[in-house]
Amino acid sequence: MINFKELAATYKTPLYVYDLDYMSAQYEELKSAFKGRKSIMAFAIKSNSNLSVIKHFATLGSGADCVSIGEVYRAVLAGVPNYKIIFSGVGKSDDEITQAIKLDILYINVESEAELGRVELIAKELGAKCRISIRVNPNIDPQTHPYISTGLHDNKFGVEIDTAKRMYIKANNSEYLDPVGIHFHIGSQLTELKPIYESAEIVADLVRSLQNIKIELKFFDIGGGLGVKYKDETTITPYDYAQAILSTLKGLDLTVICEPGRFLTANGGYFLTKVLYEKRNGDKRFVVVDGGMNDLLRPSLYKAYHKIEAITESLTKLSEADVVGPVCESGDFFAKGYLLPTLEHNDLLVIHSAGAYGFGMGSNYNTRGRSAEVAIKGKEVKLIRKREEFEDLIALEKEYLDN
Numbered sequence: 001m002i003n004f005k006e007l008a009a010t011y012k013t014p015l016y017v018y019d020l021d022y023m024s025a026q027y028e029e030l031k032s033a034f035k036g037r038k039s040i041m042a043f044a045i046k047s048n049s050n051l052s053v054i055k056h057f058a059t060l061g062s063g064a065d066c067v068s069i070g071e072v073y074r075a076v077l078a079g080v081p082n083y084k085i086i087f088s089g090v091g092k093s094d095d096e097i098t099q100a101i102k103l104d105i106l107y108i109n110v111e112s113e114a115e116l117g118r119v120e121l122i123a124k125e126l127g128a129k130c131r132i133s134i135r136v137n138p139n140i141d142p143q144t145h146p147y148i149s150t151g152l153h154d155n156k157f158g159v160e161i162d163t164a165k166r167m168y169i170k171a172n173n174s175e176y177l178d179p180v181g182i183h184f185h186i187g188s189q190l191t192e193l194k195p196i197y198e199s200a201e202i203v204a205d206l207v208r209s210l211q212n213i214k215i216e217l218k219f220f221d222i223g224g225g226l227g228v229k230y231k232d233e234t235t236i237t238p239y240d241y242a243q244a245i246l247s248t249l250k251g252l253d254l255t256v257i258c259e260p261g262r263f264l265t266a267n268g269g270y271f272l273t274k275v276l277y278e279k280r281n282g283d284k285r286f287v288v289v290d291g292g293m294n295d296l297l298r299p300s301l302y303k304a305y306h307k308i309e310a311i312t313e314s315l316t317k318l319s320e321a322d323v324v325g326p327v328c329e330s331g332d333f334f335a336k337g338y339l340l341p342t343l344e345h346n347d348l349l350v351i352h353s354a355g356a357y358g359f360g361m362g363s364n365y366n367t368r369g370r371s372a373e374v375a376i377k378g379k380e381v382k383l384i385r386k387r388e389e390f391e392d393l394i395a396l397e398k399e400y401l402d403n
């Protein structure tokens, strides 16, 4: 049991708390689901990009899936070997491509014909041969929230099968490109196995048709997206997930690359916030807390549900309340109509499932410094990011005041 009260007293609130032992267990469960097949788990850094968290996964043998050159540098700094780093994303700049090639990472996931052209040109200028993978959009509805659905032609991600084939032929004929992998990632928080299986089948068929024209790939990159339980969702087990994918790869000698983010981190993280006040507007009850949408955006952005645990001496009956932050937006809430006892000033709320897409989506809106982050491993608790102070927030502006 994590002593949230003590953590809040020591590190103050708002505060992110990560349980690294939980994250290890998730990693090992997923990794072992693919046993019998060569595989690399490439932690999707955008889900939780704290250097100490990345380092923790690197120590377990994890690679890294990055969606900006900044994330690539985070991975390198945290000790992920370059040959386990993947660079994905629909809009890479020339500068990002240049740096990724120079770092000799495992491969760049290419998402359009135009991008392939840029990568080839830049590799040529650098006198390099760049390993690439192509992100295929299998046009399968992943049945998740539209903002985190990526595998439909309506979404901006990846290329159609026919386009992909054309791109592989072009890459294979280029002196500066080395097509080594194929990639798909149809969405996040996936709780249905069928769309994943169908996508893998489509992509595996493409691998076979490429083999027929003597284009041999090495990596089958299945993306991330494995869903987790926030409330009462039924989720896919890593075992079933792996079996479904592996069943599409019969006769293919490919290393599976998996890019889990949320599955590894979501339920290993907690956001701690203190009650400032209770207030009523007519019949409506509000609990105003010291954390806001700038700290944890998911409820505002996706109407996401997060379990809230109140740590209080209060023994009153539960009644419905909106839990809201101090930010000047009506969209600044953590829950609506949530059953809570009457709360006192300084009572603590623990917001669960905050380890993925929590801190990283944070901002300084309303000139609010971002929270501190701490990590727990065994009996040890460690600060892994200092709370931002006012001086940090103005550091890049201050010098221009007098101009």
Ligand SMILES: *Cc1c(COP(=O)(O)O)cnc(C)c1O
Pocket (backbone or CB within 6 Å): 044, 046, 047, 065, 067, 088, 089, 185, 187, 188, 189, 223, 224, 225, 226, 259, 260, 261, 262, 263, 356
């Ligand atoms: C976001 C993302 C992931 C991770 O998604 P999760 O749902 O957190 O597992 C993996 N691969 C790519 C390309 C992504 O964009």
